[in-house]
Amino acid sequence: MAHALVGHDGPCRHIHGHSYELSITLKGQPVNDSLSPKNGMVMDFGELNRIVKSTLIDRFDHALVLNDTVRDEIPNSSHELFARTIWVKFQPTTENLLLYFVEILQPLLPSDIELYCIKLSETATSFAEWYAPDQSAY
Numbered sequence: 001m002a003h004a005l006v007g008h009d010g011p012c013r014h015i016h017g018h019s020y021e022l023s024i025t026l027k028g029q030p031v032n033d034s035l036s037p038k039n040g041m042v043m044d045f046g047e048l049n050r051i052v053k054s055t056l057i058d059r060f061d062h063a064l065v066l067n068d069t070v071r072d073e074i075p076n077s078s079h080e081l082f083a084r085t086i087w088v089k090f091q092p093t094t095e096n097l098l099l100y101f102v103e104i105l106q107p108l109l110p111s112d113i114e115l116y117c118i119k120l121s122e123t124a125t126s127f128a129e130w131y132a133p134d135q136s137a138y
Contacts, residue, residue: 003065003092015064018122020094022056022101024048025117026109027132043113051108056101065092094120095128102130 002017028042038044063084071077071087090096098120106115114132121127 001060001063001065003097005091005093006067006070020060021121022052023117023119023121024052024105024115026113027116028113043110051105055104055108060086065097067091093128094122094126098128098130 001020002015004015005012007013026042026048030040030042031038033039063086064082065086065088066074068087068089074082076082077085088096088100090100098118101120102115102118105118109115116132117129119127119129
């Protein structure tokens, strides 16, 4: 995914990309039913992967994320090169993208499973984390 930070005082103000990595931690009780195919699981990883793929990966992979405030300033934004542009109403920093992903994912989880932690890594050493107990991003 690529993004640009409007008004940033460094090189991140230019369109650039990252190979983001997303880690998700869930909280819940493992199924305790020897007859269930999900016995011992809080949630089947395949089901979680389907949710994440359909709502985040399929949408954001190879996309350009830009702040909606500059939409009118980009000539030819209807050009094929901008076909996978996602316009958001916030500065698309890793921190803000992480909070946006939390908003997307939380309502899609089964009612007995909680989103506990999400970590979005922009690089090997730059990341943001969100924890449900304190509802914050770092």
